[in-house]
Amino acid sequence: MSTTAPRPATARLSNGEAIADLARAEEGLISRRIFADPEVYALEQERIFARGWFFIGHESEIPEPGDLVTRSCGIDPVILVRDDEGVVRVFLNSCRHRGMRVCRTDRENASFLRCPYHGWAYKNDGRLMTAAAEEHYEEGELDKPNLGLIPVAKHDSYQGLIFATWDPEAPDLDDFLGDMKYYLDIIVGRTGGVEVLGPPQVWDVETGWKFATDNFTDNFHVFSAHHSLVELGMLPNDPDFASHGHMIVAEEGHILHLTGGAPTEEYELFGLPHELRAQIPDHLTPEQVEMARRTAYSAGTVWPNFHWLQLMSSGTIGQRDVPFLNFRLEVPISPTRTRMWSWLAVDRDASPEFRKATYETYARTFGPAGIYDQDDMENWEDCTRAALGPAAKQHTLHHTMGIAREIDESWPGPGRAYADAYGEMTQRSWYAAWRTYMTREHRGDAGPAGEVTA
Amino acid sequence: MSALTGGALLPNTDEYGRVLEFLHHEAELLDTYRFADWLELFTDDVAYSMPVRTTQFLTDGEGFHEFGFFVDDHATLMTRVKRLETEFAWAETPPSRTRHYVSNLRLERAAEGPELEARINFMVTRTRQDLDYQMFTGVRRDLLVPDGDAYKVRRRTILVDQTVITATNLSVLF
Secondary structure (H helix, E strand, O other), X not given: OOOOOOOOOOOEOOOOOEHHHHEEHHHOEEEOHHHHOHHHHHHHHHHHHOOOOEEEEEHHHOOOOOEEEEEEEOOEXXXXXXOOOOOEEEEEOOOOOOOOOOOOOOEEEOOEEEOOOOOOEEEOOOOEEEOOOHHHOOOOOOOHHHOOOOEOOEEEEEOOEEEEEOXXXXXXXXXXXXXXXXXXXXXXXXXXOEEEOOOOEEEEEOOOHHHXXXXXXXXXXXXXXXXXXXXXXXXXXXXXXXXXXEEEEOHHHOEEEEEOOOOOHHXXXXXXXXXXXXXXXXXXXXXXXXXHHOOOEEEEEEOOOEEEEEEEEOOOOOOOOEEEEEEEEEEEEEOOEEEEEEEEEEEOOOOHHHHHHHHHHHHHHOOOOOOOHHHHHHHHHHHHHOOOOOOHHHOEEEOOOOOOOOOOOOOOOOOEEEOOOOOOHHHHHHXXXXXXXXXXXXXXXXXXXXXXXX | OOOOOXXXXXXXXXHHHHHHHHHHHHHHHHHOOOHHHHHOOEEEEEEEEEEEEOOOOHHHOOXXXXXXXXXXXXXXXXXXXXXXXXXXXXXXXXXXXXXXXXEEEEEEEOOOOOOEXXXXXXXXXXXXXXXXXXXXXXXXXXXXXXXXXXXXXXXXXXXXXXXXXXXXXXXXOO
């Protein structure tokens, strides 16, 4: 595959602007137009949300046959179900007859899904079992074997994380994740597996989805955006405190950082309880263990919109920091409205005490009620409102920090690593992947997403 | 969250009037930014929670879960109040304008001891900057302990009506 993307002539907005010029990732100049513009959003639906791999849920959310949850794949509503044989399946949540949503709860256990409209009923493996008034169809009028629920083109899981795509030409998940698997292993495979606690917190924010996405691997916003916590003595009064570590960019636009905390044993190995730390060498290579040892905070994005946050924080003045692992997803609803999904994950072997402490810390600091996250949403909404006007859309946003940063050739892991946890290397790589998806008419028109060559 | 069994207190009782006045006083404190005074209304061992809710069939229950948006104790509430008192809590700086409405008070005595359970319907409206209203509605269940002529809240469970919170965040207090 070529690493230089040919730019199809059709990748232009109606005003003549080339999509490729809206995300000048190598220069760190990203047009404000891409964040809340209806025309860009319409093209994203076709070129990103119909083609990418999207996080659907975690295997631990549907442990038993018949368990199901309703989610989105891209922006289309889907049912994630474990069928009676134990097979995980993902279907468009829409009847084949008139398109009614066949599942209208957030979660249930069901062997059959019966459409309320005319009563078409499907087995939880997707097969159409009965249609309405079947005796009134003549021979050949109802092709039941081919009228099962519409499955996604592909779905697969990695370390319990279930992803799906509508694009039959998408690479397999294993190839799509590529080098990112090495880092997912460090985060979610460190003790042999994690599970999510409870249902996700879900809330709608008046933001273009990319303002939220942009924020996750950004360490240097913390000192300003979350300065109230500095004032309260809950974050170090040092603007550089989260700058010690590495930012890593992988192919396909996947990005992450591994960041050190205070130089004490408490902040090593994500700050996990000792009984969990003890398991890590059984599941990771020595070089991965060493990376984990130096990490208190990590955020990563599986392109485009699934994130992990592995953080240590406290929701309470004077109490010690507790680690938590947060999974996040942004599902766009409109150019200026985004549904936020947030799960708390915990190592499967965690004690009841740690489960309680990690959930409490997460809920007090992240999610809509979290004393950190609250301020992030405020920023995304105001960024969005300020990107709506014709004057603003003629200007760029600046993602230039670390543009000349040398790759750390000594980094033992895959991907390109930079020995600095402050910088916009990750965002530039993300926007390069966005440009690749947005400028190719067909998958395969361009090289691997996320190549930032400058 | 089962009801207490010490019997209902009706609107024609002094106790009902005192509780209603207490709840109105609390709402006024929140809507006038007197957060430190508001915090005084809670016992040191308060449990303050807002469970996550999901849409499910009624046969599977009302949809409330063990895990919450809020899972706070007194020290956490104090942290939220002190955060609002900094100049940097951007979600509330400049502050939202809120209005806390309290209605449909149902009051019951504990089977033993002086505690009362007050169940109310709540509505909180919020507007900030030049923006449209955000609204939160639901039921609040408060376990109240008599404290002189007033009360302190020992347990507050906020049962929201929404499964998807259609608001920027939950930076307002309930």
